[in-house]
Amino acid sequence: MKDIIAFWGYPHPDIIKRAKEEYKNVQFLDLDVDFGANKVSILPENYCTIIKNIYNNAYFYKDRIIKILAPIGKDKCDSALFAAEILKDEGFIVETSIFEEKNFKKEIAPISTSSIPLKTKVELITKNIIEQKNYDNLDYVKPKAGFWGVPPNDLSILEIFPNETHIFGWMRCVEQMAPYDIELEKFVDKNIKTVFFAQTFCAKNQLAKYLSQKYGGLYVDIDGISNSSTKAKIEAYLRLG
């Protein structure tokens, strides 16, 4: 039985709306996330774990996926463009979108600046791509730290951060419904210690490293699951900074 609309990144709000209207009682599956699906051998071994997740999940749920909503613009990455082509070639129904305009942009980011735990912030932002709930009632918290980047494959690294951590980078762009807003993506609070994270082999490492040097933050790239030393490094930076 096909009961899943799969997606990655931030599909254009218009195609999400159409999918919700057309398909009732289906699940929306975020292919970016590591659910422990079996590995498929399509990509080179040394490749972005998030793109690997897309393939692993797509094949694991193949019999249940109605179609895949696939961002292919600057709001995601070149790898997603190629993934959309390959998955089409492999028999999936793929509806591509480009969400580069700023017509939907919100001026505030209540989840990113709230006092709820960082891992929950990331989960809420990601879930809200589909749900579009209003979180304006969340209280602003004065930040003790910053986290810049994308949702990491290994969400456990987020548990190291204090609750008073503000989110920056692509996740902030997603919350503000502007997944390609390079100025917003570069924005950080210069007065707080910030960890600049990118997934190993992702082009965003370029920006993460540059911004970390510009603002005196900590640059971290992680491939797949974080080791204990990487977690200890983040912990030390947050405590010493």
Next chain:
Amino acid sequence: MEKYFLDAGTTWSKILTVKDGKKAYSIIRTKDLSNYDVEFEISTGHTLSKVKTKKTENEVIALSFGAKEIKNGVILDLGSRDAKWVKFENGKFKDMDWNTNCASSTGATVEMLLKFYEINSDDLIPTNEKYNVTCGIFGLEKIMDDISNGIDSKIAISKFITGIANNAYNFTKKPDKIYLSGGFCENSRFTDALKFYTKVELLGRFVLVDGLYNIYSENLFKGRFDKKIKVTGPDYLHDPSGEELIIEEID
């Protein structure tokens, strides 16, 4: 009453014993640590699974507190498994890094090379020539190539060590001076090589255990951040169930 503090490295464990305010240091092989039947006050390091300890502390935090007298400068701890450094300016934290991914360009590799080629560290022939050992595996390949082409193994390993020194200098962002902590303090071939690039002051192998003692004696142990808010609701991403977010403040 004796108090014990432990820095359990991958190969060697450094122990500080404090009795009546007097400090005594010792080093044992980490594989023998399970025979060391004491309870440590605070421990740090990679190898703590079989150790009785009241508290564990982050290695960079231990390094920072161990070198707290250094108000300005870069303190580098280079051991058998990894390298980490912290920089202070006017007594305040400024920068840090920790090479967490590759252990192949550190002390364990040098020890293996010396054993493999049956060479004593003191017999190495100093050279400012170096291999590019950003990856230690590629470095090993170059050693083998050179030796098979007739280069003396005492020079080849020396070039490898100079490569490690060059890495350490670049990794710490090329400071004017490095305060060196860890096992490499006792490898004069390495410290001489590091002096090709920058000034070096040796702090010895017990900086981290001194840091643990400072944390203990000044009651500065903090541990992880406290979580004061409990959130229930979206604990998974793929099934938007419409569950409401509940945020509770807890003691």
